[in-house]
Amino acid sequence: MRDHTNEKAMAGPRPVVMSGPSGAGKSTLLKKLLKEFDGVFGFSVSHTTRSPRPGEENGKDYHYVTREVMQAAIANGEFVENAEFSGNMYGTSKAAVQAVQAKNLICILDIDMQGVKNIKKTDLNPIYVSIQAPSMDILEKRLRDRKTESEESLKKRLDAAKVDVEISKEPGLFDVIIINEDLDAAYGKLKDTLLEEIQKVRDTNKS
Ligand SMILES: Nc1ncnc2c1ncn2[C@@H]1O[C@H](COP(=O)(O)OP(=O)(O)OP(=O)(O)O)[C@@H](O)[C@H]1O
Ligand SMILES: Nc1nc2c(ncn2[C@@H]2O[C@H](COP(=O)(O)O)[C@@H](O)[C@H]2O)c(=O)[nH]1
Numbered sequence: 142m143r144d145h146t147n148e149k150a151m152a153g154p155r156p157v158v159m160s161g162p163s164g165a166g167k168s169t170l171l172k173k174l175l176k177e178f179d180g181v182f183g184f185s186v187s188h189t190t191r192s193p194r195p196g197e198e199n200g201k202d203y204h205y206v207t208r209e210v211m212q213a214a215i216a217n218g219e220f221v222e223n224a225e226f227s228g229n230m231y232g233t234s235k236a237a238v239q240a241v242q243a244k245n246l247i248c249i250l251d252i253d254m255q256g257v258k259n260i261k262k263t264d265l266n267p268i269y270v271s272i273q274a275p276s277m278d279i280l281e282k283r284l285r286d287r288k289t290e291s292e293e294s295l296k297k298r299l300d301a302a303k304v305d306v307e308i309s310k311e312p313g314l315f316d317v318i319i320i321n322e323d324l325d326a327a328y329g330k331l332k333d334t335l336l337e338e339i340q341k342v343r344d345t346n347k348s
Contacts, residue, residue, distance in 0.1 A: 154342050156185075156238070156248040156265055157335060160257045161272035161309070162302030163227070164284035166321040167251050170272060173328050174249070174335075181342045183241030185250045188214070191229035194289050204234075221263060224255035227297040231256070238265070245345060247338055254305050257314070270334060271315040273306060275322040 159167045175182050188204045188211055199205050206214075211230050215223055223232030233250055241248035250267065252260070257269065274280035280302055284295055309315060317334050321327040332339075 153242045153245050154247045154338050154345075156242075156250060156267040157182075157338070158250045158252060158257060158260060158267045158269045159272060160252055160254060160269070160305075160315075162274065162280055162305045163253075163298040164280050164287065164302070165272045165274045166283070166324070166327065167272045169324065170321065170328055170331055171249050171251060174331065178339060180346070181247060181339055182249055183244060183246035185233055185237045185241055185248050187231055187233055187237065187251070188220075188223075189229055189231045191227075191231075204237075221265070222252070222256045222259035224253055224259070226253045226255070227294055227301065233260075245342065247335070247342060253301070254308055268335065268338065269315045269317075270331065271309045271318045272321050272327070272331075273309070273318060275320055277302065279322075 159171055161167055171182075171184065175184060186200065186202070186204060188206050190206060190208045190211055191203075193199065193202070193205055197203065208230060211223075211232065214220065214234070215232065219234050219236070220232045221235055221238060223230060225231075231253065233252060233256065238248055238250075248267075250256070250260070260267065274283060277299065281295075281299055284290055284298060290298060309318060317330070319327050319330045319334075
């Protein structure tokens with residue numbers, strides 16, 4: 142059977158991959174984009190086996206599933222990419238990407254470094270953005286202040302962050318690395334990076 146995800150990817154605007162250490166500010170920044178540019182961006186809702194955090198909604202932030210359900214769906218070829226992160230499974234389903242691209246929106250994927258490497262093997266052709274904190278100390282403070290992690294999970298995320306920051310230096314891996322120190326400044330850089338694609342969607346919607 143042919144994979145229609147890729148045909149849609151060729152036709153519509155380029156997706157955006159937002160990656161970077163847990164706690165660097167990816168969700169904060171992408172939520173600002175979705176709010177300011179209503180009708181331009183759409184979020185690719187991932188699947189995960191982790192439990193929802195207070196305030197998170199099933200189907201909006203993630204599709205919360207069991208490991209068994211997720212493994213079966215992966216085996217069935219339903220995912221573009223998947224990864225194990227900090228003791229849980231995460232993955233982007235083909236349906237999640239298609240749902241956004243069917244509306245001719247810029248599809249935003251919030252994924253870890255394993256996801257970036259796997260998306261590179263597809264022909265999704267996204268813009269790759271790495272969001273990083275100014276230092277490991279600041280990253281740790283943000284994660285602690287967010288109050289979402291146990292000590293064990295915090296340690297796993299900080300260990301993964303160190304690896305992530307090193308790998309992100311690989312030439313050509315990311316189109317842009319944004320250091321999220323001042324939120325407004327980081328958001329400004331993100332918008333500058335995506336300006337051309339935003340304009341394309343606006344032009345298409347006008348005509
Ligand atoms: N520029 C900033 N200055 C201070 N705090 C920030 C800044 N950007 C984000 N934060 C805060 O840092 C915390 C982590 O941000 P956020 O949840 O967006 O990170 P994330 O990269 O999406 O993490 P994860 O990958 O775990 O989902 C949040 O509490 C957020 O409010
Ligand atoms: N490879 C993938 N990584 C994903 C996906 N969805 C989220 N993530 C990444 O997981 C970590 C942790 O997220 P959290 O919500 O538990 O804090 C973070 O780095 C996300 O970018 C996915 O579908 N694939």
